[in-house]
Amino acid sequence: MGSERERAEDGTEERGNPGLEYDNNEDRVLVERFIRARDASADPATAEREMESAFRMIVVRHQERVHRLVHGYTKDPLEAEDVTQEVFVKLFRKLDSFQWDSAFYTWLYRIAVNTAMDWMGKRKRRPVQLSEDITLHERIDQTLELVEEPDAPLLQSERAEITRRILDELPEQYRSVLYLREYEDLSYLEIAAALGCSLGTVESRLFRARAQFRRILEARFPELLQ
């Protein structure tokens, strides 16, 4: 077996990674166009138009992925849009610090995860809303109350809702790694870049996250695993 990095790099090449559908070079061209316009001392109106054009093109290229990731944390359309905007604002403020030694979108994911985590932290510091102050079991029970025939097999939408609620109860670092792997289909190497941790950490965290998710699911809904 090769080294960890060799294995991961090989894996990235072998597995038809969806991340590679994105052209990193195109991002680079747009970013450089933005920076050139921003730093130009020529006509300010032209510079502004150039900057806005590059900014919007980058946003359009990535907004869907960032929004989906952020929505996984916020669960609220308005909050998700607000946090997604914040992600892009931070991205453009930090553009000069990106060294292009990794994929642009993994860096963007990192900013998105950190921004979403910050949002979660702020939300926790807010006074607890009545609707938030209930346990996992109570929330799952609420979901089950919506099921018209409790003995009937769970519908796909009900299974999905239960799954999402259990996912929400996991520690944030477990949830992030599961999101990036299962929903964004990132490779271990990309997850490591997005979360700023090692490949070994990604692997063990992913395993523990899945194990914890399975334990909760088995305790309450073993039929979902059959």
Place this chain on the structure above:
Amino acid sequence: MRSSDILPEMPADGPTPSDLLLQRYMDDELRPAERRELEVRLQTEPELAKQLATMRGLSGVLRDAREEPAPLGVGFAERAWSRFRTEEVVPVRSLHETLRLWTLVAAVLVVVLGAAFWLLESDGPADLTASPKKSEAHKLLEELDTRAESLKMESLDGGTQAPAKRRDARK
């Protein structure tokens, strides 16, 4: 059979090499040679195959719950741009405000420290009344000064009177 019968509880010290190998296989993170090697094992080791099936089942449950949020409204990029341009000046303004605040704090500190230094150095009444011990010490010092002064005067007087006394003694 329940999955817990197949997959043992996660060991307290973390996943085993076998766990990680299966996970890498499932996540398509193995090199082709490693994949082939494991696939041979999976055909001959039913327990390993069951463990993989459970892991895949769990992954399937998670993936089925993937939520597609409602798309961002039209004009999201324009709104983000507008926010970027609006917020861009905020840190600069904050910096000015912060600098102004710290200048004010520094000025107040200089005045307070200067006043405190002046009070400590002076013999003003505030210094003496601040503490009873200080007041007593001051009185003691004054008394000592008085006695020192009187001793000095006596010694001066003594210096002029001593020869006369010695002469009287000889007589």
